[in-house]
Amino acid sequence: MLLPEPGMVVAQDGYGIPLLITRDKAGKIHLFLNACTHKGAALVDDCAARKWSTISCPYHAWAFGLDGRLIGVPRAESYANFDKTTRPLTRLPSQESGGLIWGILDPHAEADFSIVDNQIAVDFQHLGLPNWHLYGQRRFNLDANWKLVMEPFLEGYHVQRLHVNSIGPQGMDMFADVVGVADRFGLHTRQTSGRGNYKPEVLDDPQINIRNFVTHAYNLFPNTVVITSPYYTSVMIIMPVDAAHTRVDYYMLTETAPDNPKAEELYARSFTIIQDVFGNEDFKASELCHRGLASGAVPDVIYCGMEAAIPQFYEGIEGVLRAESQS
Ligand SMILES: [Fe+2]
Structure with missing residues (x-):
């Protein structure tokens, strides 16, 4: 891409x-x-x-x-x-x-890509991602630890709340306030959640565009997020700068380059909206969270069932760090 x-x-x-x-x-x-x-x-x-x-x-x-x-x-x-x-x-x-x-950002490291899971590659092939068009990109510089930037993309609990004025409202049919299905492939997570219009029968029609009924959110360990939408797919690479700062490269992919004014208008509008949602809502929440945690205001945090993928993500990080320190 x-x-x-x-x-x-x-x-x-x-x-x-x-x-x-x-x-x-x-x-x-x-x-x-x-x-x-x-x-x-x-x-x-x-x-x-x-x-x-x-x-x-x-x-x-x-x-x-x-x-x-x-x-x-x-x-x-x-x-x-x-x-x-x-x-x-x-x-x-x-x-x-x-x-x-x-x-692997170490020229002396062994080329061990066992972390890359085949199922993810198969999914992305099915979604067509390798051939999609890079419509737009933007870099965000955030005052938050990179793991806090990752968190909102690991749970659907916040969607109806944080995004109440954008993509969250029930009437917009974009997201249902339900527990999504989380599948794990090695250290990666795929969350599948039905949109408001989702009914199991839609899956019987092989012609449907699955992205109209289901949102897939992938967390590719450790620092990449891929989220599908009906007209586009978002790819975010979340790069730690230091413990309190993160750089995010956001890429919006579309199935093809816009070839008519209507498509161009739709993609341009989607690009504006999604940057607003991620930039002013998800990333903002990560910065607010960082401020609170960095101040020591709360001794610990608590996650609910709708956020179950977050503790799994931290277990994955700790497992890798443990293995690293023993080698
Ligand atoms: Fe969000």
């Missing part, structure tokens, strides 16, 4: 280390550090996706292939005993699955 075609390059600066993602001519994804192996200069200065056959450093024009090989060095004869093959881009382990690119 972000790199839909072979021969594309995009930088990602949200993780504290500069990342460069490429899709080579053969369509394979690569993840590198966005740093020239000459003197460390950032090769790509912004985060726009672009079509390039090589990546050229703006400083001394060292040129790299999209597979990371160093292929061009101006005045190479002026280096002593220089061997281009010894200075490729620094590679990080990566894998593409269900339209998403997974990476």
Whole structure:
């Protein structure tokens, strides 16, 4: 979606280390550090996706292939005993699955992607996500711990309350005030909740657009959220900056690029509404929660049955940290 075609390059600066993602001519994804192996200069200065056959450093024009090989060095004869093959881009382990690119932000780490669950990839293939169009994106900078930003996407309890003036009202048929079905795939969660118009019989019709009747909210461990809607799908990557700050990259995907004024108007309106709902309601709530918790005002917190996926999420984090500290 972000790199839909072979021969594309995009930088990602949200993780504290500069990342460069490429899709080579053969369509394979690569993840590198966005740093020239000459003197460390950032090769790509912004985060726009672009079509390039090589990546050229703006400083001394060292040129790299999209597979990371160093292929061009101006005045190479002026280096002593220089061997281009010894200075490729620094590679990080990566894998593409269900339209998403997974990476491990440590060049020395083993490429262990056992965390990526096949069922999620199958779901995303069925939803068509790998081929969807990136309609719009926006970055949010939040004053909250990243786990508190994740929480509202793990429960439906708040929907009729926090979103009472936007997507929550019963009359809008968008969400029912019920416990959703939460399925776990490894450390990932898929929550399925019927919209107001949902009836079990709708599933008998293979022609229906499931997104009109059911909302799927995926929490991909540890920090990605995917939520379906009738006309679009939201993808959010929730990146911790420090214990009290979080960066969220929000992406709105549509099945196709808008090809008529009505579709453009619908997508534009959806983009505005969803940013308002997430930005001014969910993210705002996370910041309010952070303020209260950081002050030490409450000794502990309590979760109800409609929020059951939240303690499971924390157990998952603790399990990973425990395993990490024992290894
Ligand atoms: Fe919400």
